[in-house]
Amino acid sequence: MVAIKRDVIIAGAGPAGAICAAYLARAGVDVLLIDKELFPRDKACGDMLREGIVRHIEKLEAVDVLDEKSTCIRKIKLVGSAGSEAAVPFECYALPRFELDKLLVDTAKSWGAEVRQGCRLVDVIRENGKVCGVIVREKGAEYEIRSRFVIGADGVDSQLVKCLAGVPDETAGGIGEEDPDGIWLGVRGYFKGIRLDRSLTKDQYDAGGVFGFDGKNGHAYFWALPVGRDGVKRGLCNVGMLVKGRDAFSSKELLERLDAWMGSEKIKAMFDDAEQIGEWSFGRMADKTQARKCAGEGWILIGDAAAPAEPLFGDGLSAAADTAKAAADAVEAALKSGDFSAEAVTASYKAALAKLQPAKSEDEIKEDRLLMESLNDPHVMDKIVEMLVRDPNYAKKAL
């Protein structure tokens, strides 16, 4: 086994890992970013980049590229299960993850981070309860990389979480059991030739999409949104759904439900001339109600590995970016002070995150979850859409 030494290893080069690596490299920290995949790689996502992540991309000076490559959504049409519909303001960039994640890895490299692709985290190295490196597999060989910090950015099925959860002692154990209600299942496909609503969609920088709900059990929402530089020109859309509950549906059932929505009265005309590009892609997301322990001696979890997304909006990318920045701040503080204790790292990570996101109490998180569930009740959602139709100003008050 070859032993390599680094200040920080980040496992997972998705948005969380790449943004964290970029911030650390920009601050002059010796950081190695690894990913088991080769980029560009795909990831099931709605491709909606809301203000939270865009703010970080701006700070890392990559927003011009984002502007050029994305569709800028300005409005969405909400379609209730009874068919009522209303257009409301909703702003986001829409860029396929295939392109976004490569853009962010390139940004990390441009700030000086070293990136190794095709390099999989297999295990963690621990000494006296402290995490002090990782074992990775690359091109069939396993080797050690020692470090002062390991940051787990390896997504919803985090290998780092599994390794840490296997540790019986106080420091690294107690990561948290999975709560099925805080897990979301999703599916996404790309279509070209979708007929976009021209009253909402002007051009690449002024486009609109559709959000839908159905009246079935299982708290789901659906979307069809133009995406990427030619989204509007080619009717190129990201089409998908998210449904709450780990065991809610099999992949086949998810597709049947999405198919039923795509064939529903108010939606089907959009698909008259549409053609699917590529395969469906499935994914999972864990929301904040998982209450996962996120830092300890020598380790921090960020992005989906830390389950930071709000249950109400599923804005996982912004949560990933905020946790990435908070972890970078906490690591910098520990490297400066020399205090790597679990208490110090956890406290500075939480303090940095609180500056980026207003902290929510457990009760507030529960309220968000209840609100999300009620939105999937056709009576509630249809009522809201009706109110939006009657009074467009209601959108400003309600959303």
Ligand SMILES: Cc1cc2nc3c(=O)[nH]c(=O)nc-3n(C[C@H](O)[C@H](O)[C@H](O)COP(=O)(O)OP(=O)(O)OC[C@H]3O[C@@H](n4cnc5c(N)ncnc54)[C@H](O)[C@@H]3O)c2cc1C
């Ligand atoms: C269907 C669906 C739709 C969604 N839509 C949206 C949306 O529109 N907007 C939004 O903000 N959020 C959305 N989300 C959530 C969003 O996709 C995630 O929150 C986001 O991808 C989290 O980023 P991340 O970097 O933490 O993890 P990921 O993007 O999952 O990246 C993790 C990386 O770790 C790597 N990795 C995994 N295991 C290892 C290992 N052992 N060793 C090395 N590398 C490893 C993976 O290859 C991957 O590159 C959606 C989620 C789903 C499932």
